[in-house]
Amino acid sequence: MPEAFIYDAVRTPRGKGRPDGSLSGITPLSLGTQVLEAIRDRNDLDTNYVDDVIYGCVSPVADQGADIARTAVLMADYAQTTSGIQVNRFCASGLDACNMAAAKVMAGEARLAIGGGVECMSRLPINSDGGAWPIDPSSALKNYFTPQGIGADLIATIDGYSREDVDSYAVESQRRAATAWEGEFFTKSIVPVRDQAGDIALDRDEHMRPDASLDGLAALKPSFADMGEMAFDAVAIQRYPEVEFVNHVHHAGNASGIVDGAAGVLIGSREVGDALGLTPRAKVLGGASIGSEPCIMLTGPADVSTKLLSRLGMKPEDIDLYELNEAFAAVVLRMMNALDIPHEKINVNGGAIAMGHPLGATGAMILGTVLDELERRGESTALVTLCAGAGQAAATVIERV
DSSP states (O other): OOOOEEEEEEEOOOEESSTTSTTTTSOHHHHHHHHHHHHHHHTTOOGGGEEEEEEEOSSOSGGGTTTHHHHHHHHTTOOTTOEEEEEOBTBTHHHHHHHHHHHHHHTTSOSEEEEEEEEETTTSOTTTTOOHHHHSHHHHHHTTOOOHHHHHHHHHHHHTOOHHHHHHHHHHHHHHHHHHHHTTTTTTTBOOEEOTTSOEEESSOOOOOTTOOHHHHHTSOOSSHHHIIIIIHHHHHHHOTTOSSOOOOOOTTSBOOOEEEEEEEEEEOHHHHHHHTOOOOEEEEEEEEEEOOTTTOOOHHHHHHHHHHHHTTOOGGGOSEEEEOOSBHHHHHHHHHHHTOOGGGBSBTBOHHHHOOOTTTHHHHHHHHHHHHHHHHTOOEEEEEEEETTTEEEEEEEEEO
16 A cells, blocks of 8 residues: 655644634635645646645635635646545544545555645634534434533533633643744744735734733633523533533633634655655654544544554554644643643644634644644654544544654
8 A cells, every 4th residue: 555645734824713814805715725836836846746635624605615625726727637625524624634635645546635724714704604413403402412612611520620720721822832933933834825916914823812821811701601501501411410510611712713724735655756856754654533422522532542543553652742723721631631641742832722723724734733843853753633523533643754
């Protein structure tokens, strides 16, 4: 079976997902196109060898719909023979896109493929695409549907994480992200976004709050207490009757930020890399996905990581660096406890609490981030994982070449 190698990884900076965000005037198509252009130009790439582009996109409607991956391929002037497909596994979409690209290479279906994603949350907010899972009463009742924030607070309640625990994690995420930017750790992968005039619209993650403090976060009201009181705490307790009440500890300061952004990862075989003069940076050892209990929803990362490591004949201590999307602080705390991961090995440059979570793109973004950090530190192996809606998770293990 052919091996799959990562040859390049790029991402845009993350813009605030609001009307006043720096990327709100940039279309999703433009973001996705600029990523593909950067991959082509950075590698002097003959795009006739790129067989497929796979983009995660969680709200594939309006100007993010109609298979934005193929449209971006055409706009980036790739070879007409390069196909494109749009995929959605909620927050894990971007990483699943990379896993699918690697699988195509390993199966011999593709010589080169690009996995990535795009999400413009300033233009298309969460749940813009609707769907039966939360809306159809037959589904919502059967699966004890609650919003993700209720699930995060339920994790904190069951595992015993206090408001100070989750706020402390959030402050450290902000500190690490600020240190990484000051140290120029992200510059290898960042592609500045340009507007229609060709001027730089954004070249730095703009969601960060490096001045965040425990005192400042303590003043914020829990974001999900009202909706919990309205109905969803009762649903959660019905599913988890051992819980007397849900302790609401999450808010905007210790949960992932709403942002715009796009990313892409160039993956191919050793043979095509040699033919095109490309230097491999890492080998994809494997990927996996898993389903988890859908009411609490966010517990999958530890399970999918265990599943993948077992399949690869590895143990958690064999991994040098971990990247877990910071959907909510309690999600990361639970993963650290479940696999006994020291804090100095996970999200070492901060995460989505500080920099934001452009839903369909984040998985590809953090895959590139951890690869850059492996190279900077001279380390070998990394595991990337994300929880996803309806009780799911995805994971990938890479080994630096």
